[in-house]
Amino acid sequence: MAVITTNLQDEALTETIANRVSNIPLLSHVASQLLAILGGSDHSMQDVVKIVETDISLTAQVLRVANSAAFYRGQDVTTVSNAILNLGEKMVTGVALGSCASRVFNSPLEGYESPSGELWNHSLRTAIASREIAAVTAVSVSTDIAFTAGLLHDIGKSIISEFLIDTADEMLSKCDNGLHDDFLAAEKEQIGTDHAMIGYKLACHWNLPEPISAVILNHHHPNDAEEEYKELVYIVHIGDILAMMGGTGTGIDTLFYKIDERYEEYISMQSDSIPQILLTVQEEFERTKTAVFSE
Amino acid sequence: MSVIYVGVGEYAVSKTPGDTIKTMALGSCVGVIFLMPKIRAVGLLHVALPDSSINHKRASEKPGMFADTGIPAIIKQIQKMGNNGKIIMKLAGGAAIMDPNNTFNIGKRNILAVRKILWQYKLGAQTEDLGDSISRTVSIEVNTGKVYLSSPGRGEWQL
Numbered sequence: 415m416a417v418i419t420t421n422l423q424d425e426a427l428t429e430t431i432a433n434r435v436s437n438i439p440l441l442s443h444v445a446s447q448l449l450a451i452l453g454g455s456d457h458s459m460q461d462v463v464k465i466v467e468t469d470i471s472l473t474a475q476v477l478r479v480a481n482s483a484a485f486y487r488g489q490d491v492t493t494v495s496n497a498i499l500n501l502g503e504k505m506v507t508g509v510a511l512g513s514c515a516s517r518v519f520n521s522p523l524e525g526y527e528s529p530s531g532e533l534w535n536h537s538l539r540t541a542i543a544s545r546e547i548a549a550v551t552a553v554s555v556s557t558d559i560a561f562t563a564g565l566l567h568d569i570g571k572s573i574i575s576e577f578l579i580d581t582a583d584e585m586l587s588k589c590d591n592g593l594h595d596d597f598l599a600a601e602k603e604q605i606g607t608d609h610a611m612i613g614y615k616l617a618c619h620w621n622l623p624e625p626i627s628a629v630i631l632n633h634h635h636p637n638d639a640e641e642e643y644k645e646l647v648y649i650v651h652i653g654d655i656l657a658m659m660g661g662t663g664t665g666i667d668t669l670f671y672k673i674d675e676r677y678e679e680y681i682s683m684q685s686d687s688i689p690q691i692l693l694t695v696q697e698e699f700e701r702t703k704t705a706v707f708s709e
Numbered sequence: 710m711s712v713i714y715v716g717v718g719e720y721a722v723s724k725t726p727g728d729t730i731k732t733m734a735l736g737s738c739v740g741v742i743f744l745m746p747k748i749r750a751v752g753l754l755h756v757a758l759p760d761s762s763i764n765h766k767r768a769s770e771k772p773g774m775f776a777d778t779g780i781p782a783i784i785k786q787i788q789k790m791g792n793n794g795k796i797i798m799k800l801a802g803g804a805a806i807m808d809p810n811n812t813f814n815i816g817k818r819n820i821l822a823v824r825k826i827l828w829q830y831k832l833g834a835q836t837e838d839l840g841d842s843i844s845r846t847v848s849i850e851v852n853t854g855k856v857y858l859s860s861p862g863r864g865e866w867q868l
Contacts (some may be wrong), residue, residue: 478728527861547778596807655806659815661734661844662759666862672807674785682771685812687756692815693767693774696717696757 424606427577431607434573435615439488440517444469445510449623452507452558462503463495466510475509476501484689484701496559504545504561504701508538511565518572520617525578526571528665538702539662541565543695544653550691555646563629563646564653566622570613570630576659582666591672597667598634610634636674648677656688656695715755718774720783722790724750728851735802737816737841739823741780742801742848742868743787744854747794751849754783758815759822776822784830798832799856799868801847803839816840837868 427520441449450458466472473494480497481490491497498506512519512534519534541564547553548560578585578601585600594600601608616632622630625691628643629650639647658669677683683691713721715732722743723730730753732740741742743752754773758840761768761775772778787796803816811817827833838845838858847868848857859865 533843586862651722655813657806658806659737659813659842661736661738663734663844668734668844668861669804669806671842675810675812688813688815689760689818690763693758693764696774697767 431574431577431605432615432701433613435612435619436693438573438616441515441620442469442510443506444472444650445515446621448507449562449626452503452562452623459495459498459503462498462506466494466498466506469510471511475513478508479505479509487690495570504541506559507558507562508541508565508702511562515569518569521572521575523571523575523664524580525575526665526667527582528575528663532662532664533568535703536657536662536664537565537568539660539695539699540567540650540653540676541703542653543656543660543691543697544650546691546694546698547649547652547656547681547683548692550603550687553645553649553681559625559646560649560653563626563650566613566617566626567629567633567650567654568609568613568664569616570611572610573589573612573616574601574605574607574609586666589604596634597670600667601672637676645680648674648680652677652681652683656692660696660699662699717755718757718771718779720754720773720779720786722750722752722783722786723851724748724790726852728849730847730851731846733744733846735847736804736846737802737814737819739776739800739802739816739819740845741783741823741827742847742858743783743857744849745790745792745794745797745809746797746854748790748792749851749854750787750790750792751851751854752783752787753847754779754825754848756819757779757849759818776819776826780798780823780826780830789857796832797854798827798834800834800837800839801845801856801858801868804841804843804845807842836860836868 427583476497480500522530541561544560544564545557548555548557598608617627617630632639632647636647636651715721732755739756741754756776757774759776761778768778772782803820805814805816832833843860846859856868
């Protein structure tokens with residue numbers, strides 16, 4: 415009888431969490447359009463400009479960031495096309511996502527004991543690391559999609575966090591005693607699901623492009639991804655790890671994940687190159703973080 | 710009384726009573742802690758990477774980023790403060806993801822580099838809290854010379 419009760423409780427909890435996903439506001443039309451064209455193979459900068467210009471507040475924000483101290487190049491930027499030239503398309507997507515999904519990115523993750531802003535910082539750092547890996551290693555993945563997928567990989571945490579409140583002691587004690595392979599398994603045991611699965615459900619709710627949904631679902635277990643997305647999923651898997659190593663995690667789960675060594679089949683990355691990548695990521699992270707939030 | 714925050718690749722020293730020097734969330738980075746009881750001063754360096762040879766320009770702009778340039782830089786500051794007594798060293802951080810082949814274990818490489826450079830100054834750590842898969846925040850009180858570590862979900866403990 416006790417077992418049946420527990421199962422019913424688990425099912426009810428899983429349903430409650432799934433309902434939370436459907437209550438999250440949809441992405442703005444502009445953000446969805448930007449993601450859709452970045453997820454596709456071919457687009458021009460003019461396509462991005464056209465989309466940004468349809469949204470007055472996004473236009474203003476993009477111009478503000480392009481004129482911020484970190485990106486200023488000696489001349490005021492007054493047009494969206496010049497702003498995109500200065501910032502890069504991926505930063506524009508970052509600005510769009512950061513503003514329209516601020517409820518997801520900027521809420522504190524209480525269940526992870528992580529204050530407001532840390533999820534955004536971790537996401538931004540993972541995005542920069544993923545972009546850097548795509549840029550310096552011989553992969554066919556574009557830096558744009560690596561950045562965007564990195565930005566979105568942990569969105570599930572914003573939903574499951576509240577169901578993990580007051581569980582840190584129990585979860586960490588089990589992790590420390592070797593009862594869980596990683597923190598994803600700890601989440602699964604605690605609440606019947608994990609941030610990757612719930613993030614995937616949110617990705618479906620938001621109608622995100624398939625490669626990005628695949629990253630969200632599989633970023634801790636990249637080998638489970640469909641073959642066509644594995645290169646991108648492994649890039650974000652490593653990008654996430656580099657962000658945590660740099661001290662930008664999301665609280666109690668930070669670093670309690672395993673690296674999947676099979677990344678070598680998809681990304682040619684020598685051990686010697688890791689310090690250089692970490693240094694670049696650190697510098698770019700500081701520059702971008704200040705530009706987006708300081709003014 | 711103030712809190713001096715030390716960012717990634719930065720360092721600070723203080724002998725102002727009431728000051729606390731703090732660095733947040735050491736992942737694979739190493740916090741190198743200097744206690745100078747004779748002049749009642751403390752210092753903290755947040756090392757991100759082992760070796761400055763990957764970017765000499767960056768090392769000259771921000772020596773604290775690397776073990777081999779950061780340790781000499783903070784020791785110079787400590788000497789300027791007029792320390793003529795013993796230095797007590799403590800180390801924290803150097804964590805890692807679970808990585809059986811140690812390919813990504815920059816934490817371990819940081820620890821080895823820090824120990825090697827300290828050894829050149831005939832310094833060794835009295836206490837350490839290093840490795841594992843946890844992120845650590847370090848606080849040092851100038852008044853007491855006490856060093857506290859904390860980590861999300863694990864509370865605070867003394868080093």
